[in-house]
Amino acid sequence: MGTEWVAVGLSRDLPAGVAMPALWQGRELAVWRSASGKLSAWNDRCPHRGMRLSHGFVRGETLACIYHGWVYGTSGSCIHIPAHPDLVPPATIKAETFLCVEAGGVIWVGAAGATDTPPEFAGYVPLRSVATQADAAALAQASGLEQAAQGLLGSTAAGGVCLILSTSQTKTTIHALAAKEADRVALSRWLDGVVRRAEERVLA
Amino acid sequence: MILYDYVLSASCYKVRLMAALVGERLDLQAVDFHPGREHKSASFRDLNPAGTLPVLVDGDLLLTESTAMLVYLATKAGGWMGSGAVNAAQVQGWLAFSARLGASLGMARLHDMLHYPVDIAAVRRAGVDCLRELESHLTEARFAGRIFLVGDGPTIADIACFPNVALAPDGGVALDDYPSIRLWMRAIRSLERFIEMPGIHRLHELKPAPEAV
Numbered sequence: 388m389g390t391e392w393v394a395v396g397l398s399r400d401l402p403a404g405v406a407m408p409a410l411w412q413g414r415e416l417a418v419w420r421s422a423s424g425k426l427s428a429w430n431d432r433c434p435h436r437g438m439r440l441s442h443g444f445v446r447g448e449t450l451a452c453i454y455h456g457w458v459y460g461t462s463g464s465c466i467h468i469p470a471h472p473d474l475v476p477p478a479t480i481k482a483e484t485f486l487c488v489e490a491g492g493v494i495w496v497g498a499a500g501a502t503d504t505p506p507e508f509a510g511y512v513p514l515r516s517v518a519t520q521a522d523a524a525a526l527a528q529a530s531g532l533e534q535a536a537q538g539l540l541g542s543t544a545a546g547g548v549c550l551i552l553s554t555s556q557t558k559t560t561i562h563a564l565a566a567k568e569a570d571r572v573a574l575s576r577w578l579d580g581v582v583r584r585a586e587e588r589v590l591a
Numbered sequence: 592m593i594l595y596d597y598v599l600s601a602s603c604y605k606v607r608l609m610a611a612l613v614g615e616r617l618d619l620q621a622v623d624f625h626p627g628r629e630h631k632s633a634s635f636r637d638l639n640p641a642g643t644l645p646v647l648v649d650g651d652l653l654l655t656e657s658t659a660m661l662v663y664l665a666t667k668a669g670g671w672m673g674s675g676a677v678n679a680a681q682v683q684g685w686l687a688f689s690a691r692l693g694a695s696l697g698m699a700r701l702h703d704m705l706h707y708p709v710d711i712a713a714v715r716r717a718g719v720d721c722l723r724e725l726e727s728h729l730t731e732a733r734f735a736g737r738i739f740l741v742g743d744g745p746t747i748a749d750i751a752c753f754p755n756v757a758l759a760p761d762g763g764v765a766l767d768d769y770p771s772i773r774l775w776m777r778a779i780r781s782l783e784r785f786i787e788m789p790g791i792h793r794l795h796e797l798k799p800a801p802e803a804v
Contacts, residue, residue: 399733400770404796405777408767441767444796453792515730518768560768571734579727 392495392505394537394551394562395428397513399492406450408441410555411496416485417441418494421448425461428487428496433457434465434480493551493562506537511549511564515575518560521585523552526559529585542566545573592617594660595638595646597624599704601697601754602657603645604788609661609750611786613668625705658686661747673741673748681741685748692721692755699762700755711763718764722772725756729771738778745782753779757791 395409395418406419408431415431417440425448431439438454445451449466451458457480458467465480486497488505492513495505519526527534530550532541538552538561546569551562561582565574594610594617596603610617622644623629631642639646639655647654647663654660665671673682695717701707702714732738740748757776759766766772779785780794787793 396770400774402774405774407770407773444794446796446800451795453795516768516770517726558768572731575727575730575734579723 391501391503392497394493394553394560395487395496396494397492397516397562398489398494399513400516401426401494404445406441406443406445408439409494409496410553410558410560411485413555415439415441416496417443417450418487418496419443419445419450421445421450421461423448426487426489426494427461427463428485428494429459429463430483430485432482434482440482491564493564508549508551508564510567511547512567514548514563514565514571515578516560516562517578517582518558519582519586520558521582521588522559523554525585525588526550526552526561526581529588530581543569543574543577545570545577548574548578550578593620593648594618595620595622595635595644595648597622597630597644599789600624600644601700601758602693604754604791605657605750606645606647606660606664607788608754608786609664609671609747611784612745612750612782613664613671614784615664615668658689658747658751661686661750665747671745671747671750673746678742678746682746682748685740686751688721688724689748689751689755691717692752695721696755696759696762696764699764700758701762703762715762715764718759718762722756722759722764722766722769725752726769726771729775733771733774738775740775745779749775749779754788754791761790 393411395411401407401420403420403422403424406417409416409418416428417431418428420426429440431441433440433452435457436454438452440452442453443450448461449458456469457465459482460466463482463484465476468474468476486501488495490505491507527539530539532539539550547566549564553560563578565571594606596619624644629635630644636642641655645657647660673679695714698709698714699718702709702711737743739745
């Protein structure tokens, strides 16, 4: 189930009209949501000069690069170049696009041609995303949670929690989900403590 | 009201931004902070013996701390200070936190941009600690349906903390991993009469695309 998918963020952190950076299998992505709510995940490089598209801005159903304002539609194709307003951009000017879906308030990116659907965590709601230098083993030890398919799962004094772990060469990003009845503030502070303890072990 | 100013200074920008937001006109006096070190000159130290920027002069009043300038501008205009004992105390807490931001993220930026001799690894590490505290606080605020640091609306606490956070990448500290900080910065940049500085751009999407000419 769902092993082809990697969590890159939480829906609550990406309202309409916002772009944000994310990591997927060591690739830097720009994940953005159009005014109408359509979600896209692209290589985080403008085909023009390589500026990060996650620094760009969303107008309607387009993402524009912050550097020279090249405008891209949700298909990834460049549709307008401000310095050449009469030019119809050639089809070869296109951002590299990735398969991106939302399930249960989590944003997932999958390999091209992924056939299954992302995992669902019934009974849990998104809490927050936190990045850490600690690895999964240190986080398991510091949290006292059980290993599960996508990360760590268990209960705390503040309520049930599920930590989806997305690892890259430089960091682990924790996408934390809270059981519906959990105390979100207490759980958020518990997670800060887990990260501190896990990092102290790594750095010790 | 005269502001002795350096365009790349985060602290000077705090004051320019606050003045813009409350509609106060500043007479900007550019000081050659780099490379001229004019703020350390004898004549500038006659004005501010500490030899620091910014300096705000309004008639007989002379202020040399940017947070004091925020208090002055906000109190003159009304609002922005947090109302009630709890909010007023929290605003003071964040003003003190903004000094930690300056000593960490701010110093990392001065190291990378102007070659200040600091322990760069140490100030970056301290900066990340600050960003994590800020992210956790703003995440809790969002749980309660709020977006600013104190209470329901923007205060001088937001203006004091915003510049050194937004400019953190200049000092080699990435902001990618802080979704609540990202949305908080968007809320500040969405404020009416927000102004930019080099390194902090406005939200272009707030205005329609310009027509080709």
